Amino acid sequence: MNHVLQIRLLDPRFGAEWPLPEYATPASAALDLRAAIDAPLTIPPGQAELVPSGIAIHLADPGLCALVLPRSGLGHKHGLVLGNGTGLIDADYQGPLMISVWNRGGEAFTMAPGDRIAQLVVVPIVRVTPQVVDAFEDSARGAGGFGHTGLR
Ligand SMILES: O=c1ccn([C@H]2C[C@H](O)[C@@H](COP(=O)(O)OP(=O)(O)OP(=O)(O)O)O2)c(=O)[nH]1
Numbered sequence: 602m603n604h605v606l607q608i609r610l611l612d613p614r615f616g617a618e619w620p621l622p623e624y625a626t627p628a629s630a631a632l633d634l635r636a637a638i639d640a641p642l643t644i645p646p647g648q649a650e651l652v653p654s655g656i657a658i659h660l661a662d663p664g665l666c667a668l669v670l671p672r673s674g675l676g677h678k679h680g681l682v683l684g685n686g687t688g689l690i691d692a693d694y695q696g697p698l699m700i701s702v703w704n705r706g707g708e709a710f711t712m713a714p715g716d717r718i719a720q721l722v723v724v725p726i727v728r729v730t731p732q733v734v735d736a737f738e739d740s741a742r743g744a745g746g747f748g749h750t751g752l753r
């Protein structure tokens with residue numbers, strides 16, 4: 602599936618010093634997000650910083666949202682994940698796309714301007730109409746959860 606995504610470049614370095622937001626490979630699921638910062642930024646262990654991505658997006662279609670996810674290498678090797686777990690970008694959001702960068706690792710991490718620090722994946726959404734009921738029709742699982750099917 603391919604959609605057009607409207608992007609505003611809020612940082613003039615896009616298209617000059619940095620490539621326009623793009624997929625790293627032809628079948629990549631996510632666009633890499635860059636740190637649109639003016640100087641190197643060091644995040645001490647345990648700290649989080651709100652880092653501008655330098656872009657704004659407007660998905661417009663209520664059947665879509667975008668998720669900000671960690672990059673695997675940074676998350677696994679350097680403990681650089683997201684302070685909000687996963688960033689959710691609503692289809693009607695038009696403001697600057699921000700990245701909450703959390704250093705959950707044991708050492709300070711320094712990012713340079715333009716570094717690719719997170720990734721953005723656009724996913725389909727099912728919006729629901731809540732309907733209050735007194736009871737549910739029986740299901741195979743019922744209320745069982747949190748490991749009730751066992752380990753093996
Ligand atoms: O990592 C993120 C997460 C969110 N947002 C923007 C887009 C999103 O549409 C908006 C609101 O996000 P969310 O609904 O998750 O936050 P909230 O705390 O509920 O804020 P609000 O009251 O504005 O909905 O903030 C970002 O730029 N980066």
Ligand SMILES: [Mg+2]
Pocket residue numbers: none
């Ligand atoms: Mg909200």
